[in-house]
Amino acid sequence: MEFTIFINLNFKRLKPLVLIFFLSLFSFAQNRTDEEIDNLVFQYPNRFSSTEELAQKIKIDFQTEYERARAIYVWVTSHVRYDVKRYLKPKKEKPIRCTTKDECERENQKRKDAIIDRAFRKNLAICSGYSYLYQRIAQQAGLVVNVEVGDARNNKFDIGRRRIAISHAWNTVYVNGNWILLDATWGAGYVDSGEQKFYSKYNSFYFNTKPTLFFNEHYPENGEWMGTPINKRDYLNRVMVPVNEMTQTFYIAEPQTGVIQRKLGEKVKFVIYDLPVFSSLSYSLKKEGEYSYPEVHKIGENCIEFEIIIDRNIGRFLHIFIDDVHLATYKIQMHR
Known part of the structure; x- marks a missing residue:
């Protein structure tokens, strides 16, 4: 016996449902903005049972390599605090005793696992913990990622330093056919050296x-990026540019070196491109809290220049500000 079933579809009612279905698929496939990625990860629980569980959630919530790479960065930087005590008093590690390559690799992996576990479970780490934890979660989320080591400059006393120190770690991750750079340690906040206290600030x-x-x-241990050498001397002598809302917009054409060598009474010419509109430009003097305001000349639509006379009012370090926002720091070497 055969049965014929007739289904009476009301297409007028069906069309809105079909439209909603396809719109939901379309929106799901769209790349999220950085702000959308950040806000979603900020809503994640503070604790996960394992890095695998966190990686799996990220894989479900985010579809592209870029989104997953950023989501992991957001979680690590917003949950792991810098371990100031461990940094100031490093734990003395016993030398690894091994007789074969495989045995040495196993022992090294045990130490690495302990660092990752401390960062993930106790939310405490120094740079190695941040970079190892990022690598572990990223690999579990299906990304190709490396831990890089090298030198880092993060204060005025690093300007003109003579030697490279392999003292910092960060990551590179392969996203959409390109390697990108990230530093989860510095993305997590900052340490007040005077207070010896860490302040979380994503x-x-x-x-x-x-x-x-x-x-x-940053200066990588191998001295290059994507096959291009990085000049060690140029790196050590570069002007210090603090991270703020203007960092990625302006360009200092003169002087590019962070070490200014002048005789007493000589002038230093500064040329800066692509600064936002500002009301005042100033530089610090030797006496704390005192500033001078040079005459600023506009050259074309997007360039300014000004001069500073090197006199006895200038201190060892010269800090430049626009509208009270720190723009750059130079080291002054005065010759008579």
């Missing part, structure tokens, strides 16, 4: 940072 600047800006503060 900073997206150190995710997918432009190489020209990243290598103003």
Whole structure:
């Protein structure tokens, strides 16, 4: 016996449902903005049972390599605090005793696992913990990621330093056919050296940072990026540009070196491009809290220049500000 079933579809009612279905698929496939990625991860629970569970949630919530890479950065930087005590008093590690390559690799992996576990379970780490934890979660989320080590410059006393110190770690991650740079340690906040205290402050600047800006503060151990050598002396002598809302917009054409050598009474010419509109430009004097306001000349639509006379009112370091926002720091070497 055969049955014929007739289904009476009301297409007028069906069309809105079909439209909603396809719109939902379309919106699901669209790339999220950085702000959308950040806000979603900020709503994640503070605790996950394992890095695998966190990685799986990120894989479900985010579809592209870029989204997943950023989501992991957001979670790590917003949940792991810098371990100031461990940094000031490093734990003395016993030398690894091993007789074969495999045995040495196993022992090294045990130490690495302990660092990752401390960062994930106790939310405490120094740079190695941040970078190892990021690598672990990223690999579990299906990304190709490396831990890089090298030198870092993060204060005025690093200007003109003579030697490279392999003292910092960060990550590179392969996203959409390109390697991008990130530093989860510096993206998590900052340490007040006077108070010896860490302050959590999420900073997206150190995710997918432009190489020209990243290598103003980082020097890889192998001395190169994507096969291009990075000049060690130029790196050590570069002007210090603090991270703020203007960092990625302006360009200092003169002087590019962070060490200014002048005789007493000589002038230094500064040329800066692409600054936002500002009301005042000033520089610090030797006496704390005192500033001078040079005459600023506008050259064309997007360039300014000004001069500073090197006199006895200038201190060892010269800090330049526009509208009270710190623009750059130079080291002054005065010759008679």
